[in-house]
Amino acid sequence: MIPFFREAKIAAYLIRQRIAGRQRYPLVLMLEPLFRCNLACGGCGKIDYPDPILNMRLSVQECLDAADECGAPMVAIPGGEPLLHREIGAIVEGLVARKKFVSLCTNALLLEKKLHLFKPSPYLFFSVHLDGLRDIHDHAVSQPGVFDIAVRAIKKAKAAGFAVNVNATIFDGHSAENIAAFLDLATELGVGVSLSPGYAYERAPDQQHFLARQKTKSLFRDVLARGKGKGWRLMHSALFLDFLAGNREFHCTPWGMPTRNIFGWQRPCYLLGEGYAPSFKELMETTDWDKYGTGRYEKCANCMAHCGYEPTAADVSIRQPLAAIMTAIRGVRTSGPMAPEIPLAAQRPAEYVFSRHVEEMQARIHQNAEAKARRASTPVA
Secondary structure (H helix, E strand, O other): OOOOHHHHHHHHHHHHHHHHHOOOOOOOEEEEEOOOOOOOOOOOOOOOHHHHHHOOOOOOOOOHHHHHHHOOEEEEEEEOHHHHOHHHHHHHHHHHHHHOOOEEOOOOHHHHHHHHHHOOOOEEEEEEEEOOHHHHHHHHHHOOOOOHHHHHHHHHHHOOOOOEEEEEOOOOOOOOOHHHHHHHHHHHHHOEEEEOOOOOOOOOOOOOOOOHHHOOOOOHHHHHOOOOOOOOEEEEEEHHHHHHHHOOOOOOOOOHHHHHEEEEEEOOOOOOOEEEEOHHHHHHHHHHHHHHHOOHHHHOOOOOOHHHHHHHHHHHHHOHHHHHEEEEEEEEOOOOOOOOOOOOOEOOOOOHHHHHHHHHHHHHHHHHHOOOOEEEEEOOO
């Protein structure tokens, strides 16, 4: 369950967008101040960059400007590993001062060491990455001992007065029984959980364990059926969970969670980097949104990730409040027929543009370095 204070403020924001007649608007800013990480997870497609790019950082001012420019009520700070950013404390402080709800995503390897950089606030919570119980998580991150460090950091942060959730990426091969046991553990720790099926990043080293849509729906039905009466704190809207269980067929709203990173404003979404805009306004006005989504684009065929579909669920909740209320009261249906699947016959083939963007960015880095060297060598009059 999402805390009422945050839920009420976000609902008020959604209602304002509805009254204003806006069809496309941001809900959560995905702010990536860096790509570098201190882990190398097999399912991650965010860290496969050469060192000159991994060494780049958004400045504090760039981060705050992005939040102002976007206007979303919530800011998620993923990465990379945000705690590697030397000014992450100042970034979070500036966002909280703007009364943005801040979800600082971290693998928690540095959380205990960096906890002093932050102050408890109703606008800040840590979202600790855990993909399951000890063996599953440590295998997912390709490093033993990470699970225990993360659990210890969660307890330390909670004891210091911080709100803490965990976010879990679910891959093929995760059994419903193990996921349910993980959710039981999270309940014992007193933390909420965000669950999302893993997205098949084209650059992820492990391409064998991403869930197809039908498997996702069947798995989440099984998991949610095991949770009835257990009091799990799932940090999702009832309609999004209903979608994961195959009871609704949503189309994604990629503009709902726009991404700002070192390349610029990423088109079309957090998961796909297929172009970049210099401003949020240009992102919203010039992106051909109709080119993307399940049934339209091959790379989107199996995606059911929260960054595309939670904004859809939020919008439907405002347009169909009775449906949202009844789903929340009755709970997610875990048996019976599923909603019709979106046909894929007309989807356009995948385009592979990663290398081009990397080459363009490296050329910019080289040009900037040369310009800096020229300025340094020019005698002062």
